[in-house]
Amino acid sequence: MIRYELPYPPSVNNLFANAKNGGRYPVPAYKAWRNEAGEQILAQGRKRLRGRFSLAIYVVRPDRRKRDVANLIKAVEDLLVEMQIVEDDSLAERVTIQWADEGSFECLVVVQPAEEMLAA
Numbered sequence: 001m002i003r004y005e006l007p008y009p010p011s012v013n014n015l016f017a018n019a020k021n022g023g024r025y026p027v028p029a030y031k032a033w034r035n036e037a038g039e040q041i042l043a044q045g046r047k048r049l050r051g052r053f054s055l056a057i058y059v060v061r062p063d064r065r066k067r068d069v070a071n072l073i074k075a076v077e078d079l080l081v082e083m084q085i086v087e088d089d090s091l092a093e094r095v096t097i098q099w100a101d102e103g104s105f106e107c108l109v110v111v112q113p114a115e116e117m118l119a120a
Helices: 028-044 069-082
Strands: 002-006 016-018 024-026 053-060 092-100 107-113
Touching: 002 028, 024 028, 028 069, 053 069, 069 092, 069 107
Parallel strands: 053 092
Antiparallel strands: 002 107, 016 024, 053 107
8 A cells, every 4th residue: 555645635626727839728826736745755655556446635624615525536546657656547447536524634645456346
């Protein structure tokens, strides 16, 4: 099992901007988050997991505004690939995300090898 405490991830709605040429590029705030989160991974000891995996993400609400917790998955998945924690996010067998009670972290990420299918 691999466990990281990260800064609160940006929403998928705020990761990229449209370029004049029709392309898309990461916005400065997303780049800053990736840099900070990457540094935190290195400080906590980067580990690698090969093959299929399960991902669990726990985030503490930063305020009382309504938010869609599912919009926070993309930034975390892409960071795990960028930092070579996992080979590719297409290898995720299971992804769960949930709001957590206030704690010592803003975002807790747990990656582990994929398990057999859960019983229904």
